[in-house]
Amino acid sequence: MAGFFETKIEFLKGVGPQRAGLLNKELNIYTFGDLIQYFPFRYEDRTRIHKIKQINATMPYVQIKGFIRDYELSGKPYKQRLTAHFSDDTGEIDLIWFQGAKWIIKKLKPEVEYLVFGKPNIFKSRLYIGHPEIDINAEIKKDSLFLQPVYPTTEKLKSKYIDSKVIAKLQKELILKAPSYIKESLPEKLIRDFNLMKRDTAYKNIHFPVDNSNLTAARFRLKFEEFFYLQLRLLKLKLSRYNRFRGQVFAKTSLLNEFYHRHLPFELTKAQKKVIREIFSDMKSGHQMNRLLQGDVGSGKTIVAFISMLLAIENNAQTVMMAPTEILTEQHYNGLKKYADKLKLRIAILTGSTKKSIRKEILDDLESGKIDIIVGTHALIEDNVRFKNLGFAIVDEQHRFGVAQRAKLWKKNMDIPPHVLVMTATPIPRTLAMTLYGDLEVSVIDELPAGRKPIKTVLQFDENRLKVFGFIRKQIQAGGQIYIVYPLIEESEKLDLKHLMDGYESLSRAFPEYQLSIVHGKMKSADKDFEMKRFINKETQIMVSTTVIEVGVDVPNASVMVIENAERFGLAQLHQLRGRVGRGAEQSYCILMCSQKLSSDAKTRLETMVRTNNGFEIANTDLSLRGPGDLMGTQQSGVLDLLIADIAKDGKILQIARESAKSILEDDSELIKEQNSNIKNHIATLRRDAVNWSRIS
Numbered sequence: 001m002a003g004f005f006e007t008k009i010e011f012l013k014g015v016g017p018q019r020a021g022l023l024n025k026e027l028n029i030y031t032f033g034d035l036i037q038y039f040p041f042r043y044e045d046r047t048r049i050h051k052i053k054q055i056n057a058t059m060p061y062v063q064i065k066g067f068i069r070d071y072e073l074s075g076k077p078y079k080q081r082l083t084a085h086f087s088d089d090t091g092e093i094d095l096i097w098f099q100g101a102k103w104i105i106k107k108l109k110p111e112v113e114y115l116v117f118g119k120p121n122i123f124k125s126r127l128y129i130g131h132p133e134i135d136i137n138a139e140i141k142k143d144s145l146f147l148q149p150v151y152p153t154t155e156k157l158k159s160k161y162i163d164s165k166v167i168a169k170l171q172k173e174l175i176l177k178a179p180s181y182i183k184e185s186l187p188e189k190l191i192r193d194f195n196l197m198k199r200d201t202a203y204k205n206i207h208f209p210v211d212n213s214n215l216t217a218a219r220f221r222l223k224f225e226e227f228f229y230l231q232l233r234l235l236k237l238k239l240s241r242y243n244r245f246r247g248q249v250f251a252k253t254s255l256l257n258e259f260y261h262r263h264l265p266f267e268l269t270k271a272q273k274k275v276i277r278e279i280f281s282d283m284k285s286g287h288q289m290n291r292l293l294q295g296d297v298g299s300g301k302t303i304v305a306f307i308s309m310l311l312a313i314e315n316n317a318q319t320v321m322m323a324p325t326e327i328l329t330e331q332h333y334n335g336l337k338k339y340a341d342k343l344k345l346r347i348a349i350l351t352g353s354t355k356k357s358i359r360k361e362i363l364d365d366l367e368s369g370k371i372d373i374i375v376g377t378h379a380l381i382e383d384n385v386r387f388k389n390l391g392f393a394i395v396d397e398q399h400r401f402g403v404a405q406r407a408k409l410w411k412k413n414m415d416i417p418p419h420v421l422v423m424t425a426t427p428i429p430r431t432l433a434m435t436l437y438g439d440l441e442v443s444v445i446d447e448l449p450a451g452r453k454p455i456k457t458v459l460q461f462d463e464n465r466l467k468v469f470g471f472i473r474k475q476i477q478a479g480g481q482i483y484i485v486y487p488l489i490e491e492s493e494k495l496d497l498k499h500l501m502d503g504y505e506s507l508s509r510a511f512p513e514y515q516l517s518i519v520h521g522k523m524k525s526a527d528k529d530f531e532m533k534r535f536i537n538k539e540t541q542i543m544v545s546t547t548v549i550e551v552g553v554d555v556p557n558a559s560v561m562v563i564e565n566a567e568r569f570g571l572a573q574l575h576q577l578r579g580r581v582g583r584g585a586e587q588s589y590c591i592l593m594c595s596q597k598l599s600s601d602a603k604t605r606l607e608t609m610v611r612t613n614n615g616f617e618i619a620n621t622d623l624s625l626r627g628p629g630d631l632m633g634t635q636q637s638g639v640l641d642l643l644i645a646d647i648a649k650d651g652k653i654l655q656i657a658r659e660s661a662k663s664i665l666e667d668d669s670e671l672i673k674e675q676n677s678n679i680k681n682h683i684a685t686l687r688r689d690a691v692n693w694s695r696i697s
């Protein structure tokens with residue numbers, strides 16, 4: 001039964017071994033199931049017929065009806081161009097073929113009415129349609145003209161005469177046979193509640209829509225289904241982890257209260273308090289916590305982490321904080337030590353450059369339980385790092401670490417795994433977080449501490465560089481420090497490095513009275529750290545660098561961020577870079593340098609930066625500009641390879657699909673109730689059909 005969709009594509013009428021090979025290679029279509037899930041990316045409405053007089057070159061596609069008056073061949077014999085003069089009762093237009101003239105000519109007949117379809121263009125103020133589709137009008141079945149599917153193809157396929165039309169033909173063949181094999185995958189109740197189209201009808205209509213409203217309903221149904229199964233899988237994962245892994249119960253709170261009432265240097269924001277409550281309730285639950293903490297740069301994640309650590313420490317557990325770079329690790333260490341000292345807690349730092357003798361002492365103290373807090377880089381996950389009782393692990397800037405690295409940290413406690421908090425300053429839109437981190441609990445710090453001055457952001461064209469230099473000079477004279485960042489993009493690394501070096505030289509000439517630091521990815525990390533520290537210690541006033549300074553570094557005295565070629569950066573990156581300033585009491589500035597010529601996307605990005613400092617707003621714009629696949633930290637995630645649903649555009653459907661999956665699991669976590677049998681059966685076919693399953697697992 002389910003075997004039907006596993007049938008090899010070569011056995012479909014009209015395919016055969018040769019075409020099958022092409023479909024395998026070019027489109028990843030191996031089976032009937034793959035083909036039916038190869039959806040059109042748009043539809044052409046062929047019901048409308050234009051008059052030639054109405055046509056202009058800005059129209060995407062037009063359809064015209066008329067006669068071929070005559071035609072001519074031009075150009076060299078092996079590169080012949082065919083021009084046919086086509087007219088209706090309102091005017092004339094040229095149909096031009098640059099290839100295959102020989103074959104086309106044989107088809108052209110006088111006195112026969114044709115239906116022509118294609119994209120109008122203009123050349124030397126004369127309209128033409130290049131490589132149009134032409135059919136004899138009388139031979140066309142009129143009912144086939146409504147909303148024709150257009151499928152993505154490749155150059156290779158087209159050269160072997162497998163174009164969108166051929167794929168549509170194959171789909172038609174398949175759809176004739178398929179309906180009785182298409183089993184409903186959703187429970188009756190969901191179909192009723194959300195008025196969903198039946199599954200078999202939806203597959204018919206997504207390929208060959210009867211009309212617009214059926215197409216809309218088919219799309220909705222298939223998107224819903226795709227999100228539903230994705231969310232169901234994530235939620236099941238979360239549930240099974242919740243049930244499988246116990247967590248240490250942290251209940252004593254007197255140390256925490258002491259810190260809170262006697263040493264906390266500022267009032268926590270509402271958002272910080274809310275997040276701390278969420279973390280505490282997890283840590284008391286008896287189940288392992290797996291929580292993502294999102295908070296914009298400067299929102300105060302560190303203190304939340306520290307206060308949470310106190311709860312673990314007071315209950316006889318050790319804590320770790322892992323960060324992606326040595327500089328960040330040191331800054332965390334210094335920041336946390338200030339607090340830890342007040343409470344006489346023992347804190348240590350472990351990185352790649354920790355000296356051997358000290359390292360040995362630290363490792364011993366960790367194992368005997370003498371150290372309460374260890375801050376470190378991935379040096380922490382080495383096998384010889386052992387704890388007496390690791391109760392709580394925090395990972396900062398989690399997208400910099402691989403899944404395997406994080407998992408190693410979890411395994412540091414054999415008995416009961418540590419509670420885990422991963423932190424990120426990269427704001428992720430809610431819909432994306434639901435999917436990307438759908439198996440984690442998510443906490444958000446959505447407000448900044450009071451009294452922060454919003455960073456002022458301006459655009460400056462390259463011609464105004466001298467003015468910008470003047471501004472920089474004033475800022476340094478007032479005691480500020482400056483970042484100047486150059487893009488570094490893989491493909492032209494050499495060229496970019498040259499830009500950076502040229503920039504550094506011209507800055508040295510422009511500011512002979514000041515000291516400059518330079519940092520880029522090609523430097524040894526010890527040299528990078530050295531330069532970075534000179535800047536942190538105010539020995540240098542200007543930091544010239546590539547994006548290596550992007551992550552987490554904190555120099556409160558830096559008040560100006562200049563970004564060169566700002567149009568070449570993505571929004572998330574611009575926002576991260578800007579977050580390096582605005583950390584102190586002074587007014588801070590971000591200057592986006594760019595050329596006058598900007599693409600419309602680049603313009604939107606830069607204007608967004610000027611308009612807002614809100615990371616979530618920026619992330620939403622980013623998502624709609626680029627789609628989810630390119631957002632920071634999402635690259636390796638298979639969960640975003642969706643067939644039809646679109647996380648950027650279909651947020652509402654995602655939301656209801658997730659809620660539906662959740663309420664079903666809450667009621668029937670093993671999916672054994674009769675009303676959920678459709679789900680159970682569908683999951684079984686997904687498992688069997690490994691190709692499809694791998695797409696969403």
Ligand code: ADP
Nearest residue numbers: 266267268269296297298299300301302303449
């Ligand atoms: P991030 O979330 O980017 O890691 P940090 O934890 O480094 O932010 O905090 C940024 C700065 O804000 C730090 O200097 C910190 O001491 C300060 N801070 C954190 N919370 C508050 C608060 N509630 N009120 C005032 N200042 C705060």
Ligand code: MG
Nearest residue numbers: 301302396552
């Ligand atoms: Mg931080």
